[in-house]
Each structure stands twice: as structure tokens, then as C-alpha cells.
Amino acid sequence: MNMFSKKSPLTWAVHISVVLLVALWLFPTVGLFVSSFRTADQIANTGWWKALFTQERQAPAIRISGEEAEIDGRFVISGNLFESDEVEISKWGTSSRAPEAYAPGETVDVGDGASLTVTEDGAFSLAAPQSFGDSRLPRVFTTATRPPEFTLENYRFVLFDPGNREGMARAFFNTLTVTIPATIIPIVIAAFAAYALAWMRFPGRALLIAAVVGLLVVPLQLALIPLLRLHNEIGIGKGYLGVWLAHTGFGLPLAIYLLRNYMVGLPRDIIENARVDGATDFQIFVKIILPLSFPALASFAIFQFLWTWNDLLVALVFLIDATGETTVMTKQIVELLGTRGGNWEILATSAFVSIAVPLVVFFAMQKYLVRGLLAGSVK
Template sequence: MNSTSSKKSPLVWALHLSVVALVALWLFPTVGLFVSSFRTADQIANTGWWNAMFTQERQRPAIRIEGSETRDGDSYVIEGTLFAVDDVVISRWGTSSRAPEAYEPGETVDAGDGASLTVEENGAFRLSSPESFAGKRLPRVFTTAEAPPEFTLQNYRFVLFDPNNREGMAKAFFNTLTVTIPATIIPIVIAAFAAYALAWMRFPGRALLIAAVVGLLVVPLQLALIPLLRLHNDIGIGKGYLGVWLAHTGFGLPLAIYLLRNYMVGLPRDIIENARVDGATDFQIFVKIILPLSFPALASFAIFQFLWTWNDLLVALVFLIDSTGETTVMTKQIVELLGTRGGNWEILATSAFVSIAVPLAVFFAMQKYLVRGLLSGSVK
């Protein structure tokens, strides 16, 4: 019997494997995005991010031979090197795009018009001909070389600090903070007062208000966008930060009130009754007792509201439209980068990682409150 009980159930193993699979599905793209943000465009185009730590062989762009000719006996010679750095090791080379790996390093081949060309392993070349190269077009050389691991901060400098970068993310980053921080704090403050009233204060219509809050949880966001935008325009707060703050507040309040109210109902009744016997007002009870005890629930909702607001695109497009780009948020900026820099994967990877860095930091900093707050506030 002991041996049977000590064996884990197949459901436990299935649960563990599922958790590992989910973590891997989330972790691999995130790590790939992080690694790609430090790679050059050439590296991203030729190898996957998982090869970033290893030396790779890849074809380099064609290089046209150039230099001053000298006389060596009866021959005219041009000597030089194909690369400005010394750590490049050529494995194959060629003079035609149809056969870029036709020759080995050190091999002397016919370069046309009676000329011969030799390319060494380190990129040094020697082009010789019995006739002068003046007025002639020199051949191109295609190389396949070993590339050591290379990482650069240039992508981040360009994305965040380059003054010539019109699609810079620095201003969009601060615009997103301007939207997200108030849109997270405002609904928490309002919902905390409302949740306390619905949990511990007796007044007519309280049950109907609770039912209305639960009903608002299922209202689709898209259904309220146009009426809310028309209301904002009528009262003069549309197309600005105030309008988007109030929109996020309205869309986040039902869930916030629901979670906080259910959490506050579960707090010990004796503490609140003793405070009332001691003469504490409802406001004093709320500030000095309820809020400190409700911190896990407040933190769990703050995480969700912050992540949802930070990653939002739809509400920003509707309530924060600005033709000058002064209020453009990061999600909209990345969409524009996809159109203007669709082939610059290093810029897109860096911009995308900049946009997820803050949510990751917030999530990992407050994750210990997440499960406890949600379970306490959603199950009653």
C-alpha cells in the first residue's frame, strides 16, 4: 500500500509536463526576441537566434576589388584585403553569384581578360594581369566566411537615442507611461472605495449594484467604443490623455470592483466591528484596516490593469489619435515600424523587447501577490 501511495498519479505527471510546455512556449520567443535585439541585421538574416553563441559560416555581400596597381616584372598587380578586420576566416569564395563557393582559399583562378586572382583565407587577394587595369572594371568576390559571435548595442542606441530616428521609441515609451500609470491608479482608487461600500456598508439597492457590476463584466469592449468616443467628443475630452485615462478606467472598473469586493467580504468581521465599537468612522476603517489587509488583491488587479493598458492598441487608436505623433504609444509605434521598416528585423526586435521590458519587470516584481489576490477575490 505504501508503494502504491508513493507513486505519483499520471495526472500529476501530465500537469507537470503541461506546465513545462507552457513555460517553454512563453520563454523561447521571449529569449529569442531578447537575443535578436543585440544582433546585427546580417546575423539575423542568415542564422537563427539559437546559433548566436556559436561561430557560423555565412555568405557575405559581394565585394568589388579595388586598389592601386603596381608593376611586378611583366605583370600589373593589385594587392589588398577584402575585409577591414583581421578575424575573418574564409572557407569558400567565388567570382560569380551563380557559384559563390566555387573555390577554396589560396586557389588561383582565371578572372577574365587574361587576369588571375588569388584570395587567401584571411581575405588577402592578389589580382595580376599582363595588361594594365586602367579603365577596366575589376571583378567582384563572393565569400563564405566564419563569423564569430557578435553582439551590439547599436540597435538600442538607434531605437532610443538616435535624434535622426523619426520612428524612435523613446518618446513613445514615455507616452505609454503617461497613459498607463494614471490609467492603473485611477480605477484602483475608485474601485477600492466602491468595493468597501458594497462589502461592509448597508444601503438600499446594494444587491442591484453588485448584480450590475457582475453584468458589466461580460460587456464587450468594442461595443462601448463608439458611444463612449461620442460622449467624450461632446464634453470636450476626446483625442487626449484625459479621454484615454477615463476610457481605461471605465473598462477596468467592473473587474476591479468585483475582485476587491469579494476579497474585502472575506476579511475578519471582528476586526471591523471592534473598530466601530472604538469609535472609528468608515473612512478610518477603510484607510487604516481595509486597505492594508487588501494589498494582495490591490496588487493583483494592478498587475492586470497595468499589463492590459501597456499592451493596448485599440483604445489608444480610438481615444488618442494625434497626426503629429506627440502622443503615439509604443504599440502604435511598433505597428508603424512594421510598415516602414519591415525588413529591418533588428530594429523591430529591439523595439518589441523595449515594449515588453517594463511589463516583465512589473510582473516579476509583484507576482507573489498575483495568485493569492486573484484566488481570494474571485472565489467566494
């Protein structure tokens, strides 16, 4: 008898596939998180995977500036090109055509008898036999190594800048205002409906179940315009109530289907014993069915919360607001893409703020997800 068992190739294939899927999901999320703490210059020059290492890159041109002083008959302007003392220059130049023409410490003639020296730490000295006056001073191009740099300025700008019209704080709370009721309302309604379809006998029950299954395949886009016209006619087409009801209507078929399948699989003896003891349907539902159905309720809550939080289409249609008072985060990010297409640090921070809450909800309730999805699949 073999003491060691060998795993089949299929098992290894499954394990490798799971690792690859996790990596494909994890890497973009980690990259977005790291980029949200980086500066615009770092994001533009290096990938997020190099954020923890010293980086060598060309810095934007820096024009010489400073106070002029007369030393030994020559007029000198001195200072440092960088605010940080940890920058080390490896090459420098005075022209965009040759940005790496000189080595640190080398003295270069820049015309009109003036000379320029740039040292390894970024210190410079520009000297000339006559005063510079209002003349245009030369630019310096540098290739330097920089230490890892992280900042909280992106989050301060996105969340807390009071003068920032593009801030995400208001959009964050608007999204919570939409998502929480749009998750709770369909769960409450679907729980009652699922109990009735699972355990109550009445005419037309089979037709209702078939209708619920049929509604699962109805495209969302098919109902948007008719529903918006209805909301406008009754006066709820431009506010939170309209979007809550829209999300409720679109989420109810899946909620009823999941909960009904789960409740059908609950032990019949418990419910029959409760009825023998004189319990009403409402008491059975509240005291027995709901506690036992928590995995299915949590499973749908995850789906509904994530779908509502990440929704853009329904919010654009049912939250019509020219002032931006009800703008949700997905719409705010789209506006950032339009106005700040080059500010990747702001976009990365805004996107990570948007996905942070769904990640917390998913990891907090993911143990119920599989149990809820498998509801009713086995007896």
C-alpha cells in the same frame, strides 16, 4: 510500510504540462532578447539559438576595390574583403551561379589576362598586365565561418538616435504617461466602491453588484465609438485625459469585482471592533481595509498595467495625433512593421524594449497575483 512513495501519473502529467507551458512562454522571449543584440545579417541567415556558436554562411557579394600599384610590370590591387580578422573563408567564387567554385588560396583567371587570388583570411590580390583604369572590377562571393557577434547599435538606434524619427524613446515615455495614471485612477475609485459594496448597507446594493458583474461581459469594442463621440463633444477626445478615462471605465468592473470579493472575506470582527471604538467608515477603510487588501490591489494593478501597456486599440481611437507627439509603443511598432519590414534587428529591439517593463512589473508583483485571484473563493 513503504519507505518511498511513488508519484501518480496525474502528478507527472501536471508537472510536464507546467514545464511545457513555461517553455512555450520563455523561448519566444529569450529569442527576442538574443535577436535584439544581433546584426541584420546574422538574423537573416541563422536562428537565434545559434547565436553563441561559430557560423558558416554565404556573405553578400563584395566588389573588389582599392588603390592600384605597379609591381614587377603588373598592376596589382590588394586588400581584405572583411573588416574582422576572425573570418575564415572555406569557399569563394566570382559568379552568383557558382559562389563556391574555388578554394582559399587558389588563383583564378577573371578575363583580359587578369588573375584573382583570395586567401583563407579574406586577403585578395587582383593583378593584370595593364592598368585597370575605370574598368569595372570583379565581385567576390564567399562562404565563411564567422565568430559570434553581438552589438548595442540596435538599442542606440532605437532609443538614443536624435535624428531617428522612428526612435522608441518618445513612444516609451508616452506609454508611461498613459499607463501609470490609467492604472492608479481605477484602483483608487474601485477601492472605495468595493468597500461600499462589501461592508456598507444601502438600498440597491445587490443591483449594483449585479450590474458590475454584467459589465464584465460587455465587449470593449461595443463602447468605443459612443465613448469617443462623448469625449469629442466635451473636448477631451484627442489627448491623454480621454484615454485615461477610457481605460478607467473599461477597467473598473474587473477592479470592483476583484476587490469586493477580497474585502468580503476579511474578518468581520476587526471591522466591528473598530466601529465600537468609534472609527468612521473612512478611517476603517484607510487604516484597516486598504492594508489588508494589498494582495488584491496588487493583483489588479498587474492586470491593468499589462493590459494598458500592451493596448493598441484604445490608443488608436482616443489618442488622435497627426504629429506623433502622443504615439505609444504599440503604435510605433506597427509603424516600424510598415516602414521597416525587412529590418528584423530593429523590430526585435523595439519589441523587447516594449515588453521589458511589463516583465519587470510582473515578476516584482507576481507573488500577489494568485492570492488576489483566489480572493473570496474560499471561506
